[in-house]
Amino acid sequence: GAGVSQSPSNKVTEKGKDVELRCDPISGHTALYWYRQSLGQGLEFLIYFQGNSAPDKSGLPSDRFSAERTGGSVSTLTIQRTQQEDSAVYLCASSTPWGRETQYFGPGTRLLVL
Amino acid sequence: QQQVKQSPQSLIVQKGGISIINCAYENTAFDYFPWYQQFPGKGPALLIAIRPDVSEKKEGRFTISFNKSAKQFSLHIMDSQPGDSATYFCAATSTRAGSYQLTFGKGTKLSVIP
Numbered sequence: 001g002a003g004v005s006q007s008p009s010n011k012v013t014e015k016g017k018d019v020e021l022r023c024d025p026i027s028g029h030t031a032l033y034w035y036r037q038s039l040g041q042g043l044e045f046l047i048y049f050q051g052n053s054a055p056d057k058s059g060l061p062s063d064r065f066s067a068e069r070t071g072g073s074v075s076t077l078t079i080q081r082t083q084q085e086d087s088a089v090y091l092c093a094s095s096t097p098w099g100r101e102t103q104y105f106g107p108g109t110r111l112l113v114l
Numbered sequence: 115q116q117q118v119k120q121s122p123q124s125l126i127v128q129k130g131g132i133s134i135i136n137c138a139y140e141n142t143a144f145d146y147f148p149w150y151q152q153f154p155g156k157g158p159a160l161l162i163a164i165r166p167d168v169s170e171k172k173e174g175r176f177t178i179s180f181n182k183s184a185k186q187f188s189l190h191i192m193d194s195q196p197g198d199s200a201t202y203f204c205a206a207t208s209t210r211a212g213s214y215q216l217t218f219g220k221g222t223k224l225s226v227i228p
Contacts, residue, residue: 033215033216035216042220043218045217093157101163101214102160104160105157108157
């Protein structure tokens with residue numbers, strides 16, 4: 001079946017603007033993760049959703065970052081007042097609830113903040 | 115604090131040779147260790163994974179060796195091919211509780227030359 005999809009694939013924005021990144025998980029995958037991949041820091045966990053449970057937001061780097069998941073499927077990661085250090089690839093992953101360690105990644109959104 | 119250390123940063127191997135990538139972890143709660151392969155412009159793809167109750171796992175040309183007492187694990191790629199040229203990430207997570215978020219090493223860029 002279809003894999004994890006993310007949009008847009010690339011986003012260029014100006015410092016101070018807000019951006020929204022979208023993730024469509026694999027059908028039936030109730031667990032959804034956001035990670036950030038940057039040159040200096042590698043792959044870092046941002047936030048985790050599982051069904052209707054409260055999300056694990058422990059990886060969000062600042063209060064400018066937020067995410068929501070509507071209807072247990074699509075997720076949106078929002079970055080407010082973007083800074084140049086937010087430039088990175090934002091990756092979404094999903095998994096089944098009984099196999100959350102096996103995470104399937106989307107192609108990512110490449111964000112460039114000028 | 116980097117919880118998963120990966121080496122080398124880059125590796126050049128001749129076609130047909132053995133590629134070896136090493137990782138070490140600190141958190142004794144980790145109990146699942148996957149390796150991901152990432153091609154340029156793509157998201158990471160799960161390659162092979164191991165749990166600490168076994169010391170070795172082989173899938174085709176890919177083998178994970180695991181040393182629980184030393185808190186180290188490694189990926190061996192036998193008969194390396196140019197198509198294996200990619201960036202490889204080791205990762206770790208705890209499946210006992212929480213979000214199963216993955217902690218990644220910083221990656222190894224493998225180049226297999228013909």
